[in-house]
Amino acid sequence: MNKSVSEYRKIINQAQWQTPEQFQFASEHVKQWLMEQGSLTHKLLQQCQNLTVDVVTNAQCQIADIAPSESELLEDTHCWLREVVLHGDSVPWLVGRTLMPVLGMEMGNYNLSHQGNTPLGETVFASxxxxxxxxxxxxxxxxxxxxxxxxxxxxxxQTPMLVTELFLPDAPIYIAESHEWS
Known part of the structure; x- marks a missing residue:
């Protein structure tokens, strides 16, 4: 991973987001990864023996840290920010950024601030x-x-969180024939 998470965040904030109907998929393999509706964590776990999480940020964020396109998808801009790097077998595969309204965390059954080094998909999709x-x-x-x-x-x-995932160069999405562990 050659860049810091904040550098990747800047790149993502300048991205031109598209709906799946607008997006040009390079292959069926890429489409399957990008369109995954369940836990991306579970999909990544099928590609490695050990999936680890490095937490880079786990704190309440400032309104200035939220891009306008992000705030459009969340009703409240007072959010908790969690930024991580997921590693498959010690290789950085993904930079993840999650925003969750603080009010929703206080009122709901799920608190993003307590996630720690556990991949988001392990707990979120267990509900x-x-x-x-x-x-x-x-x-x-x-x-x-x-x-x-x-x-x-x-x-x-019924509490929203906005999850952004950037697949790093060594991620399985870029391997045409990914090996699945038994």
């Missing part, structure tokens, strides 16, 4: 009341390499 909407996709260029990203709103017990 019976989880749904995804507002899926958007983009391709950005980082150091001359095209990288895919997706952003969606995930509802947990």
């Amino acid at each position: 019976q009341n989880t749904a995804r909407d507002a899926l958007e996709l983009t391709q950005v260029t980082v150091d001359g390499m095209p990288l895919y990203a997706r952003r969606s709103r995930i509802w947990v017990d």
